Amino acid sequence: MAEAAAARRRLFALVALALLAGGAHAWSMAPVARGWLQLLSVAALLALACAVPPPRAWLVGGAFGLGWLGGTFWWLFISMYRYGHLPAWLAALAVALLAALLSVYLALAVALFVRWKRDQLGPDLLLWGGLWLLAELARAQLFTGFPWGAAGYAHVDGPLVALAPWVGVYGIGAVAAGLGLLVQRGLAMPGVLPRLGALAVTGALVLLPTWTGGDFTRARSVLSVTLLQGNVPQDEKFEFSRLPDTLDWHIKALLASRADLVIAPETAIPLLPAQLPPGLWEGLQNHFAQGRTWGLVGVPLGDAEQGYTNSVAGFSAGAAARAPVYRYDKHHLVPFGEFIPPGFRWFVDMMQMPLGDFARGPLVAPSFAVGSERVGPNICYEDLFGEELAARFVDVATAPTVLANVSNIGWFGESVAVDQHLLISRMRTLELQRPMVRATNTGATVAIDHRGVVTHRLAPHVRGVLEAQVQGREGTTPFAWWAGRFGLWPLWALALGAVAVVARRRTSN
Incomplete structure (x- = not known):
């Protein structure tokens, strides 16, 4: 005993x-x-x-x-x-x-x-x-x-x-x-x-x-980039009384950029284009079409019939009148946050969050052309799945030369999640040997080179703008080759x- x-x-x-x-x-x-x-x-x-x-x-x-x-x-x-x-x-x-x-x-x-x-x-x-x-x-x-x-x-x-x-x-x-x-x-x-x-x-x-x-990749041209970090508290992000301030800051920062590319974070514009003040969305299109700066903006897109998506809209410099806006729709959705697993509706209903079911975008999405470079967007924790990003590298002629992550980690406060996500992004740059720029709501807003080194950084949990330079890369790593084809x-x-x-x-x- x-x-x-x-x-x-x-x-x-x-x-x-x-x-x-x-x-x-x-x-x-x-x-x-x-x-x-x-x-x-x-x-x-x-x-x-x-x-x-x-x-x-x-x-x-x-x-x-x-x-x-x-x-x-x-x-x-x-x-x-x-x-x-x-x-x-x-x-x-x-x-x-x-x-x-x-x-x-x-x-x-x-x-x-x-x-x-x-x-x-x-x-x-x-x-x-x-x-x-x-x-x-x-x-x-x-x-x-x-x-x-x-x-x-x-x-x-x-x-x-x-x-x-x-x-x-x-x-x-x-x-x-x-x-x-x-x-x-x-x-x-x-x-x-x-x-x-x-x-x-x-x-x-x-x-x-x-x-x-x-290095398995080769250098291309250098892009100047402007990365926005709105630092919008999560409990105010979808609050109607705070929306004018949120929109005003992001729109002004987008319009003020003189870089080759300006990027606003995930749901920087938290409303559908049709819900925005009259003329605002068209004004953005006209601004970029008449200038020399390209823009990527996190925004929800879609409608009740086609389904809603967590997306990035791309505005091209010098675009023709009424040219279609580039669109990237998030493919890998967050359980409970962006889709509700079967049998768990009761749990989501207990939380007072603006959550719901989003439609998925394609696995292999086209890149956004910025001059001679091809920018491959990914949203939030999509950069956690390197094998899915690698699928875009099978066709070397269309493979991204620069990766761009837009995120909102504001859901998790001033926690270590920001540092962990930065490590994740750095690993993707090493696997694929592509630079990555990150525009986030609360951090980490950074530029990372193709060897995982953070070259430009904005302090987390502050509102600010980061000016950086990033050099595009071409070529394929062994990981990108086999993971892109076989997962x-x-x-x-x-x-x-x-x-x-x-x-x-x-x-x-």
Whole structure:
């Protein structure tokens, strides 16, 4: 009896430590990337999982996932509580349940690893890397996917990021998982010198990807850009009494730009064109048509018959009279925010938010021509899905030379979501080797070059205008080539193949 109670206490302690290790894993990605901490967190996960009885290993994996994901997107609480007016306990429960649900993939991966591992470094590296990759891919794609906080983002400033144009963020995460296993096995070796030797070898392997670095793309012309950051509080964005001030500031800033391209953030104009004051929309068209500046503006479009879209409208310099306005419609919609999953209408109805069902735009959307450059817009968390952006690069003649993200993170207050989204955008520039400009409501409004370096930055949570320059790029990275044609299926096949090989050899022995 006493032994059973002691075993339960030990199991509880190990699961609690796994929860803390998962929190450290979340911290490795924001407000700055800490690749070393991500590796140590994975090593701690493996050590804890191997210390519990094998049938209970899933508890360790689940606790780690709960700490990781809950610590990553805890700011969803702000949107539901502050702006959705849910009771605090219900908003917190919703975030916890989402994190727990998405942790199931990692819990299963850890359970299978503990069950199938052979305590041989080669097979175990193959097994663990494959299982980790499967867990991340499942979270990225099943049920529309929510891969916010994928492990690879912790390495955006480290040597492993040299792998980005080859295998993307999930490939980096799988390599990091294998390195975490090496750290765990190295620290478990008897004697100080063997441990130091093992860690030195791991460190050398961490640096190895830097030899794969290099440019797959070529420079084109330089664009001057004006990026607007309205800093409109979310609870005032759709308030009728505040709309005149919001519209006035954005319209004046759009008209004042003398850059090649001016960009206003997601729903900078929060009304349909037909709902605007008479002549305002036509005035914008005439201004850009008669000038030398191109404009991209976040605005809802559509009607009750065709459906409404979260869109970007593009105004071309020197356009002919009554020329059609460029239109980009968001393709990857946010669950609960832009579409309501079946069976959850009751939950959305509880929140006092202007939410609803939007229509989806095409996966491969045309770019917006700005002089000789082709600007590829994406809206809010669409830049979380690099494989979907890569689909625009299959035809090299029409592929974007510059990426432009328009976002509104005002739903999440002054939280770490701004820093996390910046890491995401930087990873996309590295995978595709394209610069990206970001015009956001509250931040991060920045310009990023094709190597993930932030070249121009506006302080978050202030109203302001950022003037920047960005150089277009042409050419295709290996990631853009295979992900554009096949999505993430090559990674699925690689992960399943690795796990199947190890599992088969284990059963055959």
